[in-house]
Amino acid sequence: MSREIHQLRSGAADWYSGVLDAATEALPRSIDDARQLLAPIAGEVWMGSLTLHGAATAGTDTDTRTSRRVSDRTRAEVFRRDGFLCTYCGGRTIPRCILVAISDVFPDDFPYHAHYRRGTVHPAYWALAPEADHVLAHAAGGTSDAANLTTLHAMCNTRKSSLAADSLPVVGERPAPHRAWDGLLSRYAEIVAIGELTGRRHASAGYHSSWLRRFGQKAV
Numbered sequence: 432m433s434r435e436i437h438q439l440r441s442g443a444a445d446w447y448s449g450v451l452d453a454a455t456e457a458l459p460r461s462i463d464d465a466r467q468l469l470a471p472i473a474g475e476v477w478m479g480s481l482t483l484h485g486a487a488t489a490g491t492d493t494d495t496r497t498s499r500r501v502s503d504r505t506r507a508e509v510f511r512r513d514g515f516l517c518t519y520c521g522g523r524t525i526p527r528c529i530l531v532a533i534s535d536v537f538p539d540d541f542p543y544h545a546h547y548r549r550g551t552v553h554p555a556y557w558a559l560a561p562e563a564d565h566v567l568a569h570a571a572g573g574t575s576d577a578a579n580l581t582t583l584h585a586m587c588n589t590r591k592s593s594l595a596a597d598s599l600p601v602v603g604e605r606p607a608p609h610r611a612w613d614g615l616l617s618r619y620a621e622i623v624a625i626g627e628l629t630g631r632r633h634a635s636a637g638y639h640s641s642w643l644r645r646f647g648q649k650a651v
């Protein structure tokens with residue numbers, strides 16, 4: 432059964448990342464244990480008005496606002512450099528490719544749809560997926576090198592760049608960086624392997640192997 436979510440609550444990034452951290456930690460031992468840990472957020476689907484800039488398809492990532500100018504390899508480099516933390520709110524991020532891998536393992540509990548059709552994607556994608564945003568705007572002469580890019584939550588990017596932010600929580604002081612947060616990158620290869628064995632693939636063939644390579648991870 433799905434639960435419709437219309438607004439992200441304050442602290443949504445911490446809440447969702449905490450649940451996903453616990454679930455993916457348990458996953459190699461037991462899919463059932465992981466599913467139980469996922470239960471508090473299972474079946475949620477986003478029904479809010481916020482759209483993602485990167486809301487194209489997980490298969491290609493071609494239609495994002497910035498991807499024509501920022502390569503996927505550079506985005507991976509920027510996310511790693513920034514410790515998978517949003518430089519606007521200080522909160523944890525999880526790259527979309529890793530969220531997709533979790534959806535591959537748990538297609539019903541953690542739903543995803545490559546075209547972000549309304550009501551088919553878990554709100555954690557809105558709360559957690561990072562974007563590589565230009566510090567000095569491209570239009571103002573900013574380059575698309577990593578040095579001019581910064582990691583932002585999709586919702587923080589929207590908050591920063593538009594007034595269409597009524598469904599977003601207010602951001603307070605930036606908290607101290609989380610220790611040892613890696614965006615679940617160290618578990619990515621294993622999650623992909625489990626998804627291939629037991630799950631349902633949501634992205635094109637080669638999607639995860641490409642992102643593993645960009646992030647310098649070996650497939651298992």
Ligand SMILES: [Zn+2]
Pocket residue numbers: 517518519520521522583584587
């Ligand atoms: Zn943020």
